[in-house]
Amino acid sequence: MPTLRESIMTAPTDAVASPVRRKPLWHRVLCNWSVRLGGGVLTLLIIMAISAQWLGTIDPVAMDPSSGNLLPGTTAEFNNLSGDSFEHYFVMGTDSLGRDTWSRIAFGARVSLAVGVAVACLALAAGMLVGILAGYFRRLDNIIMRIMDSVMAIPSILFAITLMALWRPTLLTVVVAITIPEIPRVARLVRSIVLSIREEAYVEAAISLGTPTVMILVRHILPNAIAPLLVQGTYVCASAILVEAILSFLGVGLPPDIATWGNIMADGRTQFNQFPQTVLFPGIFLALTVLSVNILGDGLRDTLDPKFNKRGG
Amino acid sequence: MFFFIIRRVLSTIPVLVIVAIIVFLMLRLTPGDPAASLVGNNGTSADIANIRASLGLDQPLPVQFYKWSLQLLKGDLGESYYMKRPVTQLIGQRIGPTLSLSFLTMFVTILLAVPLGVFAAWRHGGWLDRALMGFSVVGFSIPSFVIGYLLIWVVALHWQLLPVQGYVPIAQGFGGWLSHLTLPALTLSIIYLALIARVTRASVSEALSEDYIRTARSKGISELRVLTRHALANAAVPIVTVIGIGVGLLIGGVVVTETVYAIPGLGQLTVDAVLGRDFPLIQGITLFFSFVYVLINLLVDLSYVVLDPRIRY
Amino acid sequence: MFKRVLSKLILGAAIAGAMVGAHAQDDSKVLRIVPQADLKILDPIWTTAFVTRNHGYMIYDTLFGLDGEGKVQPQMVDTYSTSPDGLTWTFTLRKGLAFSNGKPVTSADVITSINRWGKRDVFGQKMFESMASFDAIDDNSFKMVFKTPFPMVLDALSKPSGIAPFIMEKATAETPADKQVTEYIGSGPYVFKQDEYSPGSKIVYTKNTKYVPRSEPASGTAGGKQVFVDRVEWVILKDAQTMANAISNGEVDLIEWMPAEQYAAFKANPKLELVKPTPAGLFDLHLNHLVPPFDNPKIAQAAIMAINQEALLRAQLVNKDLYRTCTSIYPCDSALASTDSAYFTGKPQFEAAKKLLKEAGYDGKPVVLLYPADFAVINKFPPVMAQLLKQAGFNVDMQAMDWSSLITRRTMKEPADKGGWNMFITGWSTGDTMNPLFFPPLTGNGEKGWFGWPTDPKLEQLKTDFLKATDEAQRKKIAAEIQLEVYATGIFAPLGNFDFYSVLRKGVVTGLINAPVNVFWNLKKN
Numbered sequence A: 001m002p003t004l005r006e007s008i009m010t011a012p013t014d015a016v017a018s019p020v021r022r023k024p025l026w027h028r029v030l031c032n033w034s035v036r037l038g039g040g041v042l043t044l045l046i047i048m049a050i051s052a053q054w055l056g057t058i059d060p061v062a063m064d065p066s067s068g069n070l071l072p073g074t075t076a077e078f079n080n081l082s083g084d085s086f087e088h089y090f091v092m093g094t095d096s097l098g099r100d101t102w103s104r105i106a107f108g109a110r111v112s113l114a115v116g117v118a119v120a121c122l123a124l125a126a127g128m129l130v131g132i133l134a135g136y137f138r139r140l141d142n143i144i145m146r147i148m149d150s151v152m153a154i155p156s157i158l159f160a161i162t163l164m165a166l167w168r169p170t171l172l173t174v175v176v177a178i179t180i181p182e183i184p185r186v187a188r189l190v191r192s193i194v195l196s197i198r199e200e201a202y203v204e205a206a207i208s209l210g211t212p213t214v215m216i217l218v219r220h221i222l223p224n225a226i227a228p229l230l231v232q233g234t235y236v237c238a239s240a241i242l243v244e245a246i247l248s249f250l251g252v253g254l255p256p257d258i259a260t261w262g263n264i265m266a267d268g269r270t271q272f273n274q275f276p277q278t279v280l281f282p283g284i285f286l287a288l289t290v291l292s293v294n295i296l297g298d299g300l301r302d303t304l305d306p307k308f309n310k311r312g313g
Numbered sequence B: 001m002f003f004f005i006i007r008r009v010l011s012t013i014p015v016l017v018i019v020a021i022i023v024f025l026m027l028r029l030t031p032g033d034p035a036a037s038l039v040g041n042n043g044t045s046a047d048i049a050n051i052r053a054s055l056g057l058d059q060p061l062p063v064q065f066y067k068w069s070l071q072l073l074k075g076d077l078g079e080s081y082y083m084k085r086p087v088t089q090l091i092g093q094r095i096g097p098t099l100s101l102s103f104l105t106m107f108v109t110i111l112l113a114v115p116l117g118v119f120a121a122w123r124h125g126g127w128l129d130r131a132l133m134g135f136s137v138v139g140f141s142i143p144s145f146v147i148g149y150l151l152i153w154v155v156a157l158h159w160q161l162l163p164v165q166g167y168v169p170i171a172q173g174f175g176g177w178l179s180h181l182t183l184p185a186l187t188l189s190i191i192y193l194a195l196i197a198r199v200t201r202a203s204v205s206e207a208l209s210e211d212y213i214r215t216a217r218s219k220g221i222s223e224l225r226v227l228t229r230h231a232l233a234n235a236a237v238p239i240v241t242v243i244g245i246g247v248g249l250l251i252g253g254v255v256v257t258e259t260v261y262a263i264p265g266l267g268q269l270t271v272d273a274v275l276g277r278d279f280p281l282i283q284g285i286t287l288f289f290s291f292v293y294v295l296i297n298l299l300v301d302l303s304y305v306v307l308d309p310r311i312r313y
Numbered sequence C: 001m002f003k004r005v006l007s008k009l010i011l012g013a014a015i016a017g018a019m020v021g022a023h024a025q026d027d028s029k030v031l032r033i034v035p036q037a038d039l040k041i042l043d044p045i046w047t048t049a050f051v052t053r054n055h056g057y058m059i060y061d062t063l064f065g066l067d068g069e070g071k072v073q074p075q076m077v078d079t080y081s082t083s084p085d086g087l088t089w090t091f092t093l094r095k096g097l098a099f100s101n102g103k104p105v106t107s108a109d110v111i112t113s114i115n116r117w118g119k120r121d122v123f124g125q126k127m128f129e130s131m132a133s134f135d136a137i138d139d140n141s142f143k144m145v146f147k148t149p150f151p152m153v154l155d156a157l158s159k160p161s162g163i164a165p166f167i168m169e170k171a172t173a174e175t176p177a178d179k180q181v182t183e184y185i186g187s188g189p190y191v192f193k194q195d196e197y198s199p200g201s202k203i204v205y206t207k208n209t210k211y212v213p214r215s216e217p218a219s220g221t222a223g224g225k226q227v228f229v230d231r232v233e234w235v236i237l238k239d240a241q242t243m244a245n246a247i248s249n250g251e252v253d254l255i256e257w258m259p260a261e262q263y264a265a266f267k268a269n270p271k272l273e274l275v276k277p278t279p280a281g282l283f284d285l286h287l288n289h290l291v292p293p294f295d296n297p298k299i300a301q302a303a304i305m306a307i308n309q310e311a312l313l314r315a316q317l318v319n320k321d322l323y324r325t326c327t328s329i330y331p332c333d334s335a336l337a338s339t340d341s342a343y344f345t346g347k348p349q350f351e352a353a354k355k356l357l358k359e360a361g362y363d364g365k366p367v368v369l370l371y372p373a374d375f376a377v378i379n380k381f382p383p384v385m386a387q388l389l390k391q392a393g394f395n396v397d398m399q400a401m402d403w404s405s406l407i408t409r410r411t412m413k414e415p416a417d418k419g420g421w422n423m424f425i426t427g428w429s430t431g432d433t434m435n436p437l438f439f440p441p442l443t444g445n446g447e448k449g450w451f452g453w454p455t456d457p458k459l460e461q462l463k464t465d466f467l468k469a470t471d472e473a474q475r476k477k478i479a480a481e482i483q484l485e486v487y488a489t490g491i492f493a494p495l496g497n498f499d500f501y502s503v504l505r506k507g508v509v510t511g512l513i514n515a516p517v518n519v520f521w522n523l524k525k526n
Helices: A004-010 A025-031 A033-050 A101-136 A138-153 A156-166 A171-198 A201-208 A213-250 A261-271 A277-303 B002-028 B034-039 B045-054 B061-073 B087-122 B127-141 B144-158 B174-208 B211-218 B223-261 B266-275 B279-307 C002-020 C050-059 C107-120 C122-129 C153-157 C240-248 C260-268 C297-305 C309-317 C350-360 C381-391 C403-409 C457-468 C472-489
Strands: A074-079 A085-090 C030-034 C064-066 C072-074 C077-082 C088-093 C131-136 C141-146 C190-192 C202-207 C231-235 C272-275 C281-287 C367-372 C396-401 C423-429 C492-498 C502-505
Touching (some): A101 A138, A101 A171, A138 B002, A156 A213, A171 A213, A213 A261, A213 B223, A261 C240, B002 B279, B087 B127, B087 B174, B127 B174, B144 B223, B211 B223, B266 B279, C072 C077, C107 C122, C260 C272, C281 C297, C281 C309, C297 C350, C297 C472, C309 C492, C367 C403, C457 C472
Parallel strands (some): C030 C231
Antiparallel strands (some): C088 C141, C190 C202, C272 C502, C281 C423
16 A cells, blocks of 8 residues: 555656756755745744743743633733732733743744654654665565554554553653654655665675675665655654644643643634634644645655655555 | 455455554553453452453463454454443444545545646646645645634634534435535545645646547547546546545544534544543544555555556556 | 546435435424533442433432422422331322333332432431331332431432432342442433433433323422423533534523633623523532542641632633632531631642641652543633642642543542542532532541542541531531531632523523522423
């Protein structure tokens, strides 16, 4: 069963006109407008996440029930539960428990981006391991790929939800629960690369010369894998950010007092008709983040050797 | 051809078996005592011991699995430990709304996406083509629940054209059924639409560049017939493939959409089961969905025989 | 090919559309109610959960009821008498009482049911302690003989809540009290339609044609329980927004408990009417005294000191019209309310709490706070309480689950990190809390008591004293002492009083009865 991404990627896109003079790789990457757009927006979001404390925010967990559901743009007294009070400008209003929505969005970006990157790295690492084992060792190939097919047969959100039901919700369990369904796709990609490289003459030569397997993997296979893996990594990242938001929205993600975009939307859901801002603001940020990562991925795919990604599993 | 069908059907069996193993292991490998989780309403150690004996939890894992799969083959998915009713019965009760939503979504999607894709391929490079490409990236990135809430806000609340949420069975009136399912189906179909339209466009575009199209045109066949009878028919294989894969997306999307629109279907049942840590129910639903997914992809693969006589495995 | 497929699809859709035509049910005889929570536990003797109790009132009947003025009135009983020495009570059932399957109600059914009730209910336990025998005289009458006079027999048999003594069939009532029943046949005004029972989605009741209501008008849980609709559907809607949408559209007719955050919207909606059918309610924070750390009363007191009633009530109920702070364990507008609450002020005392924790040697292990995410009426409390506890020096592990899981989880006696629990918050009604003998959590007999299982012999003694009290002044005095004892051990603490509102479609639904609990007979749909 070919995967989703592969179906899109193997569909022929318009031919890329090759320039007469080949610019260096990094230059081509950075000049691609998709990379610029996606990467640019993403960088802004990362900066927002890192510098959340200095962007006019307050403690994202601090609540003041008497300032619940304020409209965006209100300035009001914030009395936190310890009894301190201060004036604050609520750019995006507050949620039902009086927590500042903008603060939760800004700090929530940390969780979303962290989960996205962590899942991408973990899925790439695990997928690489599995893919190499399957591609390189003929005897393991069949059984490994059958297992990967089976994991893919379980719809990924369902898989993640079930795992979260079995474990206690912490950042680690959320990352692992989202990673596991993503591994098969990466594994298939790596396996296909390994399979094609294996047939090359220079690899056969290296084997017959008695080069240790590890060296072959590192010297020949890895360099060819980096580009497509990087592209795949961005798609995994986008998907992970989405799944984490869905898990929180359904109530099975991180505990509800932690600020994540999905949690903010879950809280705002019960009063959507009266106060849509608590759902729509984090929704916009979520959409923007996932969109920018996807566009970045598309740009990387177009520049970093598009030929490779057409080879499906 | 007969052998092909047999072989293809047989090849799903190992996948189903491994899915069953994965689902089986998920509960058994949880931290803590599965018997304690299952016993629920009584904290006495006598009851836990009883459950352990009746489920055979004190026996080695392979024996447990054997017994469990025998049960499975008889169609018994176990009993929800909260509601004390068979899982199959609970699934049967809630499947109506989910099926309605899924069919309507697929119907709408294919109805819109295929013609759009064909048209975009026909007018290659035109404004529709570009718009479609742009839309497909966006459609893939915006989370379905954000789209859902936006639609509710604009269509149901501001314009008051359609109901905000809920489900009316078709037996109580086609009009009610349709009006309640329109927004959910639209929400769910956007991702699917993006995917199918893009693949349709790509494969029809490729088919249109083939020689037989030129032949057909020079024979004076009408353009519509060229597009449908010749180009689309030959492009059918990747399109149908992607429809099959998209079912996995659909299943995941159903869970979120049913939550947003308060539709009492399988998606909501899943969320309820997870929040209640009702393991037999979670297991049953996961198995059910996975099997459906494998089945649909099997049908897709078998349909190749009809769509493209050239394909042989 | 494509066209052929398309035309087939259109044909199919047209046929489906034509087939359904006018299949609409006669809506005027179907009443759709949104209950306070999902109904997954069907045994109202096994659990004190209100939603299950309400289910009980739909399909079962009781020997006595409480009328609109709070007076005990016979319901299933026709005549009754007490012997002069107060030790023997004789009862005769009304003629023609039958279960929905046609079998007549006999003394055997009554005795078995009340026995089972007496094992679970806190007041029932007290009654049975004083009882010498409880036997049938014949199929229609029975008597209770006591060792010492027990003047509150009728109060016990008309107990509206906590656990109400519903009468079930003998065979069903023989189920041990610590297991749930699996048959649901009752002699009440409605019949439970088990084949249409879809937990999480819909619960269906039909009119019990075999039910013979009393001739008096319905009043409270007493009087003639007339049914004017053919079918009642409990539609499970999980969140406040969905409920608001549904009732505005006429998809449901009555919301049992109005979600507070929609109060302003409901008040402003001309199609809807807000009514208060039941007296004020009370929210309590309950602590588990069987396992650490709250087995240490100092730590329990520290947790209680973290309560900030105003903040908690504001978060949950939003509008000041709907709540009042109150530091008494009894509702502040009830007879026994006492202002003497020792260290508990309802305002947070974080420094004092931290000091107590240090003295008691709190080890920093997280306390498990159960959080019923789907129960709109109480699901804003736990996040605020968690914050308050953290400020007071606790580490908190707030675990999200649904309400049915919570009422199951709270039965667990294991330590918190092994599947048990330390604290949860729930709501009670005046009917439960106005009398210390009726209130389920007010127990001090360890594991025989309500969830939390505190051991407090002084409390049990005070309860016995209250039972024996002869006049109002004495009762009030003892009630105040009981309150102090509750705070001293830290069994539970009130978060405040609030009003229960029901929402109904104006002009469409009439006949909602004022009663100690939410009851759904006598309702007419226009």
